[in-house]
Amino acid sequence: MYVQPPQAFPALMSFLGILAAGAFTYVIYQYVFSPLAAFPGPLVAKFTKIWRAYGMYKGTWHRDLVDLHRKYGPVVRIGPNELSVGDPEAFRQIYRASKAFPKGACYSVIQGTRPFDLANERNEKIHGAQRRLVARPYSMDSTKRFEPQIDVLLDTLLRQLDGFAKTSQVFDLGFWIQLYAFDVIGTVSFSKPFGFVSSGSDNAIFERIQKAMDSAAWLMHARWFFKLHQNVIMPVFGNWLALNDRHGYFFQFSKNEVEKRKGQPGKDIVGQLFQAQAVGGQPNDLAITFMMTTNVFAGSDTTAIAMRAIFFNLLQNPSVLMKLRADLHKQCSGSSSGRISSNEAESSPYLQAVIYEGLRIFPSVAFVLDRDVPPEGMTIRGRYIPGGTVVGTSPWVIHRVPEIWGSDVEEFRPERWLDEERIGRFFFAFGGGTRTCIGRHISWLEMEKLIAALVMRYDFELADDAKIIEECGRAMLSALVFLKGLRVKISPRQVD
Numbered sequence: 001m002y003v004q005p006p007q008a009f010p011a012l013m014s015f016l017g018i019l020a021a022g023a024f025t026y027v028i029y030q031y032v033f034s035p036l037a038a039f040p041g042p043l044v045a046k047f048t049k050i051w052r053a054y055g056m057y058k059g060t061w062h063r064d065l066v067d068l069h070r071k072y073g074p075v076v077r078i079g080p081n082e083l084s085v086g087d088p089e090a091f092r093q094i095y096r097a098s099k100a101f102p103k104g105a106c107y108s109v110i111q112g113t114r115p116f117d118l119a120n121e122r123n124e125k126i127h128g129a130q131r132r133l134v135a136r137p138y139s140m141d142s143t144k145r146f147e148p149q150i151d152v153l154l155d156t157l158l159r160q161l162d163g164f165a166k167t168s169q170v171f172d173l174g175f176w177i178q179l180y181a182f183d184v185i186g187t188v189s190f191s192k193p194f195g196f197v198s199s200g201s202d203n204a205i206f207e208r209i210q211k212a213m214d215s216a217a218w219l220m221h222a223r224w225f226f227k228l229h230q231n232v233i234m235p236v237f238g239n240w241l242a243l244n245d246r247h248g249y250f251f252q253f254s255k256n257e258v259e260k261r262k263g264q265p266g267k268d269i270v271g272q273l274f275q276a277q278a279v280g281g282q283p284n285d286l287a288i289t290f291m292m293t294t295n296v297f298a299g300s301d302t303t304a305i306a307m308r309a310i311f312f313n314l315l316q317n318p319s320v321l322m323k324l325r326a327d328l329h330k331q332c333s334g335s336s337s338g339r340i341s342s343n344e345a346e347s348s349p350y351l352q353a354v355i356y357e358g359l360r361i362f363p364s365v366a367f368v369l370d371r372d373v374p375p376e377g378m379t380i381r382g383r384y385i386p387g388g389t390v391v392g393t394s395p396w397v398i399h400r401v402p403e404i405w406g407s408d409v410e411e412f413r414p415e416r417w418l419d420e421e422r423i424g425r426f427f428f429a430f431g432g433g434t435r436t437c438i439g440r441h442i443s444w445l446e447m448e449k450l451i452a453a454l455v456m457r458y459d460f461e462l463a464d465d466a467k468i469i470e471e472c473g474r475a476m477l478s479a480l481v482f483l484k485g486l487r488v489k490i491s492p493r494q495v496d
Helices: 008-033 050-058 061-072 088-094 107-111 124-134 140-145 147-167 173-190 205-219 223-237 249-261 269-280 285-298 301-316 318-331 342-346 349-361 422-426 440-457
Strands: 075-079 082-085 369-372 378-380 383-385 390-393 458-462 487-492
Touching: 050 061, 050 075, 050 205, 061 075, 061 082, 082 088, 088 378, 088 390, 088 422, 107 205, 107 223, 124 285, 140 147, 140 440, 147 173, 147 440, 147 487, 173 205, 173 249, 173 269, 173 285, 173 301, 173 440, 173 487, 205 223, 205 249, 205 301, 249 269, 249 285, 269 285, 301 318, 301 349, 301 440, 301 458, 318 349, 318 440, 342 349, 342 440, 349 440, 440 458
Parallel strands: 082 390
Antiparallel strands: 075 082, 369 390, 378 383, 458 487
């Protein structure tokens, strides 16, 4: 006996057929007819952004990108409409100072609804106006005014480390470096450290920042889920994303500090911004708070990671460490006591080369800095790239291009910075073009002072259990390449 199928069955089959045909057409288009079809890359990446989001989620993205470029060449397709660029000429075009390529849509996840977000604002005109409002306190001249306060903080750190030196106790130098870096932000932003170095504790803030960075890393490439969470899930079930700490916990933390400083004179960053506000009415209190939130949230980890990497490479290369000490003795009159001035640090070419090389071989940023190709398009290696395509470079990729750095790209060799000036055009640890990190002068000052102080004051020995997690093959998933486990034993240096 024939049973007539439900009326809905043919409709369902038709729908599935249309869906299958649409999927097939999409795959064929991306693989054959897309403007990016000619660019090599992993097969899955040609069809879905999920591949890239998963790459960030699993935590080895920075190394994976380097391997992809070694396999596929200077330009790799990492998404349906996304290219990772390791070509020197194209890199210079994308991150140029004039006619800048705007930031990609992934940055809108980090910005959220903030009207003032210098690091993540995508509109170049708005970004330019915002940067002009706050640039002066971050200039080189203003940064040097913070030096006496940083010296006081550095003395506090050295007293703490002297205790480890006297007892020959193994300790985590990286953790103390991170305490110092975070206290520097308090010092330059609010005229007082947060007390982390003096107490030897971070009050669990570091873990909170790292979890937020972890969250940001993959959400930047899963914007649909971020919007779903913010608009549907969070109003009903509450917040499930650590990234929201940037707009919640750390915003409130910064707001409290800004309110304490309002109406009080000072040469710190907040004080200078309030002075600008008194003269011209801008930036307003909210913009100042947002700027300080960025300082607190993102101003310390990148520098701390860099200093950890520099020290690890110095201890792995004793000849480089000896050469650095010799150069510091030659250039810096007070180096044996541990503290030198910024002018003395700048006069040590090898110290500067060591810092550059440390940031080259181990940049803090793990991801591709996405940019949108302008409407007129661009050409990479003879191939036209249409407007709207997302292109970008990771510091890990551009810092390992043999065409720029030579065949020894994986070697920690500061001398390369003394031999060749042109390579500076491809230094990408602080970003590039109009989006170069506004806090780079502060970061550089605290790095050169701390590195010189520790190198001249102590002898170091890596502990038997010293590990940097990334070098062990298990990176902390994040937008940054966090380092852990720089365990050392130190002793006072005997200086002739």
